[in-house]
Amino acid sequence: VLRGLIQERNAGLLARSLVARGVAVERTVIVGDALEDMVDALRGLLAGGPDLIVTSGGLGPTHDDRTMAAVAEAAGVGLAVEPEALALVRAAYGERPRPGVSAGTQAAIAAKQAALPAGSELLAPVGTAPGCSLRHDGTLIVVLPGPPWELEAMWTAALARGPLAALMERAAGGPRRLLRLYGVVESEVVEAFARLPEGLLEAVEVGVCARAAELEVAIAGSAAAPEAVAAMEGALLGAFGDAVFSRDGRPVETLVADALVARGETLAVAESCTGGELGARLTAAAGASRYFLGGVIAYHDALKRDLLGVPAALLAARGAVSAECATAMAVGARRAAGSDWALSVTGVAGPGGGSAAKPVGLVYVGVAGAGGAAAHELMLRGDRDRIRERAVQRALHLLRLALAKMAAADGSVTPR
């Protein structure tokens, strides 16, 4: 993680879980696997006297997995093989060691992974590695494995009972809101803040973050004065109205999914420069099969023609990166999949492939429905990753707005 080879994911996972329980996350520290660096970091965190420290990773069988030893040293206790942990590790590896792994090596691995700090409570392994929780002065230290799904499962089990559950019961945060805005820039939020009633901005904690064509405004207040959070939310709703598209943390893809399911309608996609990223985003959450049928990745123009029915003459006259092509792709995906709706994306994600007429960042997103089809021209900034991410985001908002328009017309469910 520290060398940037692996994208860290556990800190966010734990933070979301803690914030949802009213626990403030003060710091995330990533250190290498040298014992002294880990001990030093743990001691630095312990010095601040937090209620909770959670560690992630370093519980595996190889020599560079040193977290248990570091926690023991930082807490000033010994490290010893715990019989129950040993039995669980042996069971996790199964009766027969892997061919090519000697019985001696396997025994050493099991003993290593079953060694816990003295006085700690065992957390049963999800993969092969046990975790533990350890009280040190006023701080509870919870030691979890590194693979995100192992960490999440062990964390969930630890939350259910024992010292972590007791700690969570004591946490009682004030009210929080997460508003998501579309089509608003940060300077407009600064302007809105300048017009707030005196003292309101100081009475709450407000974080503003721009990301992929949206602004996120997180508001947190004290349990003693919850009305300030409501007043701040009201002020932002007053200033930005319909641009506040989500008030409960649901992202745009969930709003679109919920609206489609409520309407009993289906969706297909046609993707060129995003290469499947829109489909991957729509299917990242379980339950997508209730509304998502699939679609066509038409990276090469021949597939736009053969699988989506985009006329060769249109491609020749207007090019693949054009509003006409985006519209034809959406219409073609809707027809090919037999869906109620279809979204399309075609553009120049770069860094190469741009021209004066069609520069990098020029993207068209299209939508087709029972009422017809249309495309929007976007000029997106940033690198390839960011252009693709923003194109996906803008396509999702295009469908959200089309669904909202239809809901306004027929009085049905609004995607909100």
Added chain:
Amino acid sequence: VLRGLIQERNAGLLARSLVARGVAVERTVIVGDALEDMVDALRGLLAGGPDLIVTSGGLGPTHDDRTMAAVAEAAGVGLAVEPEALALVRAAYGERPRPGVSAGTQAAIAAKQAALPAGSELLAPVGTAPGCSLRHDGTLIVVLPGPPWELEAMWTAALARGPLAALMERAAGGPRRLLRLYGVVESEVVEAFARLPEGLLEAVEVGVCARAAELEVAIAGSAAAPEAVAAMEGALLGAFGDAVFSRDGRPVETLVADALVARGETLAVAESCTGGELGARLTAAAGASRYFLGGVIAYHDALKRDLLGVPAALLAARGAVSAECATAMAVGARRAAGSDWALSVTGVAGPGGGSAAKPVGLVYVGVAGAGGAAAHELMLRGDRDRIRERAVQRALHLLRLALAKMAAADGSVTPR
């Protein structure tokens, strides 16, 4: 980032850049936007006397963007509007302020974003926010914006000249290797380490990391004794042979891409449970159009039948999650796209949808080429995200191995 709303990406980006220059990254710290927390974290890092501290984020227009103030306070210098920075910020916002943003607010925003620590060197804005570099005792502090593409562009500019360039010239790391292994588990690496010549494991730094069906082994040594790194690499190659599929850091998708381009062949995909993630992965790097044509996202069975030609009788008899369906999907994608090769994925990503006969984690990956088609059954562990990620990874390895087999037969380019 600290609340887990946003996936942090800058630390990895900077780390890869630094590690490639022979700079060891010792610690990553993430703190909230309260001034005292930021100052406290910066002082803690300065106390360790590092050569370099890089900050990311907190340079925007809103009140919670406080990094310049925190850096100034931690370094014990003042904060003042820098005229050149002010001119650049004004230019970045353009002549006319956004409708709804008053001239007074716009002027306050510009003054805020142009305020730099005394004695710092300006880094020109990429978006609207200038950065800076500041020397404090023996440490160079480089202050960069938060959006990843702004950060990367400003970092690249800062590396090219001035104090950061001078610092990088002094960095001279020892040799490093990154080996990627497929089909090897950690306990086998422990076994191999147990058989190393005495002292070799201690003579180098070795990090072992399991991720998505692969093991990564990072080896680093001192410039004074480079032969230990070569000896360790040789020992691992001796122990694991062809399982070491990459020796230069190239990931499997790059190996596959390079081999296809060298052979002048093309690829298509057919995706069910991965919903487009395989296509998105293949097109994440620029230049994919040299070999990738596109494909079909066949999430719903009707699309497997209508767009990929999977026989309805096969779907009824074997089900969509079957080796037969995976094979038919690959054959269908190859035919529909007119490609030389095709990969398919179909499975139960969960958490719902599993049964006793077809549990969550059962995935089939298929490959079709001029020589025929085949599918492999996988039983993947983990949550939905991890099952999809591993399915994509295994599909890519399936093609890598098929290309290697073909290369061995016809003496052409091996994907290595």
